[in-house]
Amino acid sequence: MSSFSYSFGSVLRSLPQFRGKHRLSRWVLKNLVSTGHDLRVKGLLGCEYLLPNLTENLAFDVFINGIYEKETNDFLVEHIPQNAIVLDIGANIGTICIPLAKRRKDIRVYCVEASPFVFEYLKTNVELNGLTDQIFCHNLAITDQDGAQLPFYSDPEKFGKGSLAPIFADVAVMVNGMSLDSFVNFLKLPRVDFIKIDIEGYEYAAFKGGHTILSSPVAPSILFEFVDWAEEFSKVAKGSAQKILSDYGYSLLEFDEKNGLISLPKILTTGSAMLVARKKS
Known part of the structure; x- marks a missing residue:
């Protein structure tokens, strides 16, 4: 994961949900979404995850929001x-x-x-x-x-x-x-x-x-x-x-x-x- 993608992901997880967040994140992170595998992410509530990829919506939600559902x-x-x-x-x-x-x-x-x-x-x-x-x-x-x-x-x-x-x-x-x-x-x-x-x-x-x-x-x-x-x-x-x-x-x-x-x-x-x-x- 590039330092920019890592930093951008951390910023996204610190922000509350807002209109267009998902679409904006998909656009900015499109290269990472298409190529990234086995990404280790610190989410909300002190949780850590190893994500197989960001193609799957479940993982992408964790990457940008820090939590799923x-x-x-x-x-x-x-x-x-x-x-x-x-x-x-x-x-x-x-x-x-x-x-x-x-x-x-x-x-x-x-x-x-x-x-x-x-x-x-x-x-x-x-x-x-x-x-x-x-x-x-x-x-x-x-x-x-x-x-x-x-x-x-x-x-x-x-x-x-x-x-x-x-x-x-x-x-x-x-x-x-x-x-x-x-x-x-x-x-x-x-x-x-x-x-x-x-x-x-x-x-x-x-x-x-x-x-x-x-x-x-x-x-x-x-x-x-x-x-x-x-x-x-x-x-x-x-x-x-x-x-x-x-x-x-x-x-x-x-x-x-x-x-x-x-x-x-x-x-x-x-x-x-x-x-x-x-x-x-």
């Missing part, structure tokens, strides 16, 4: 119970779990990342931040099948968009699959208090494989994203992840950055939204 992180900090055991399924390189763990020293986070390439960055970033006694990393795919070898498609240049379907890549690596129930049993966890999951439309399979834990009256709250085209790529009906949670006895709410949590009147089948599932009282 700050509103999501703030929500998790506020809503995760005290001394919670948290599952981060689809943890990627750790841009959600690392600042969360820095802000919530009372919690333990068990991370799952399917891509072997991305998993190495996740482990490195957890180590860089001295969080190996609070964040525990596992390289596998959470699904509804135990012991299955599954094709996982992940382009290193688009490392934030890995999937069990060939959406952004056409070359797959085989990864181990495990159901959510079996994963919790494997870890011998006494309970799970919160789940954050982002696995590109395959949430339904993960929830299906978590029947025991998710059908319990004391099941964990869940933060997940609905994206119509991603769920369709997983070859289930759009809205299937929401429906199975509803069948388990969950209430569904939409997380709106401006208005907080809004009750969903019906299952979403079009568009996209960040959703929260809570057990009905």
